[in-house]
Amino acid sequence: MAENNTNAPLIETSAVGFTYQGSETPALQDVTLSIGVGECVLLCGKSGCGKTTFTRLLNGLAPAFFPGRMLGSCRVGDLLAGTAAIEEYVPLVGSVFQNPKTQYFNVDTTAELAFPCENVGMPSAEIRSRVQDCARRFGLTGLMDRSIFRLSGGEKQRIAFAAASMLGPRLLVLDEPTSNLDAGAIVQLHDMIAAMKEAGVTIVLAEHRLAWITDLADRYFFFEEGRLAAQWTAAAFAALTAKALTARGLRARELAPCRARLREKSAASNGPAPAQAAIQSKGLTLGYSKRSPIRTLPDFSLAYGEIVGLMGHNGIGKSTLARTLCGLLKPLGGQILWDGAPAKPRSCTRRSFLVMQDVNYQLFSDSVREEVLLGAAQPERCDEILAALGLTTLADRHPMSLSGGQKQRVVVAAAMLSGKDLIVLDEPTSGLDHAHMQQVGQLLQQLKQAGKIVLVITHDEELAADWCDRVIQWNDKEERGR
Structure with missing residues (x-):
């Protein structure tokens, strides 16, 4: 170096x-x-x-x-x-991008670290030595020989960083x-x-x-x-x-002032359930396989007309909960109640809208306007919502030609016009500046005022502190894999 x-x-x-x-x-x-x-x-x-x-x-x-x-x-x-x-x-030059998935060439971590060296024709013995040295230097030994697809977001980013440093x-x-x-x-x-x-x-x-x-x-x-x-x-x-x-x-x-407000909002989530709870969980167990459940949750409630933040470590199950609440995954155990009655996944899907962390998976139309109107229950509000989100000048652009933040706002606009009761936003402010973060916060308030149930999955301490009514904090010790 x-x-x-x-x-x-x-x-x-x-x-x-x-x-x-x-x-x-x-x-x-x-x-x-x-x-x-x-x-x-x-x-x-x-x-x-x-x-x-x-x-x-x-x-x-x-x-x-x-x-x-x-x-x-x-x-x-x-x-x-x-x-x-x-x-x-x-x-x-070594590069690390916002989404580490865009720079992977292999499906396991050790091969990913080795790839830059292989790409320049380095001898095998030197490659092995460099991989071992890099893993030790950055504390990645426990992540070696792992599937990239089974890593948390933070772990993926650490592997991407290490790979970018392999050639010195x-x-x-x-x-x-x-x-x-x-x-x-x-x-x-x-x-x-x-x-x-x-x-x-x-x-x-x-x-x-x-x-x-x-x-x-x-x-x-x-x-x-x-x-x-x-x-x-x-x-x-x-x-x-x-x-x-x-x-x-x-x-x-x-961030000290934000964190003080977050402690207050987390304490509010430990209090009594909302009086008009719309959604309740009872012994809900999350996961993709009964052999390896992610976690069994303490019972929680979500009310109409409130914004609830969900925070916790990468890989702890937050996005899995989002998919379960929206009916995209079946619970491994327990049940979800809507208005006091057990809800099947299909009915959850009809009543919910998920704004994914990677919104590229849910953009289908040839223009922003068409995308926002796709499945809209209130098409007459299209221009109003586009203006509120700063999308008016982009209305005729193809969604895939937009920046990441602009794409995110397009899907949020579609959520607002969907007429669904539950709006779940998975990392809605990732990569957004202060002004657009505030803009998302104001939109959350509009959804709240419209009586929607709003669940925000986020690592953004500023968003949660400024705009959420209460915050549910998860940690690794809490009911994990019980």
């Missing part, structure tokens, strides 16, 4: 701009900056501000994989974007790596980044969540409408007020 020589920048850009093929609006405009060897810098700004596009120039994905018109220059080491072949970036890159580029992670997994990722920084690796993070990285970030680059609008040292950023952060669409730098 490179020595920490901050006198020679590893990254230099000069008036760089980029416009994606088929778009008339530049994603980046006139960005000039330099980043030294061994620095950890954070790219921040609202969704769609150009952060991801900038990271694609750094790792060679643009314009090689994402074609478009580039202006100016972007140099990483000796490689010039638009001139260097994408394979030249492989030993120099001089630069690590991470695009929203914590968007689907719980607090414990974020701490583990933080420590892995700290180890790489200590080794002299340059770290570039595009991230909305700010609180977890403040002790590692040396500088902050703020993007706005494709331009580098401001930059701060760590000390200058720490001096910004909460109001100044919010005005720029940035998340909280300190």
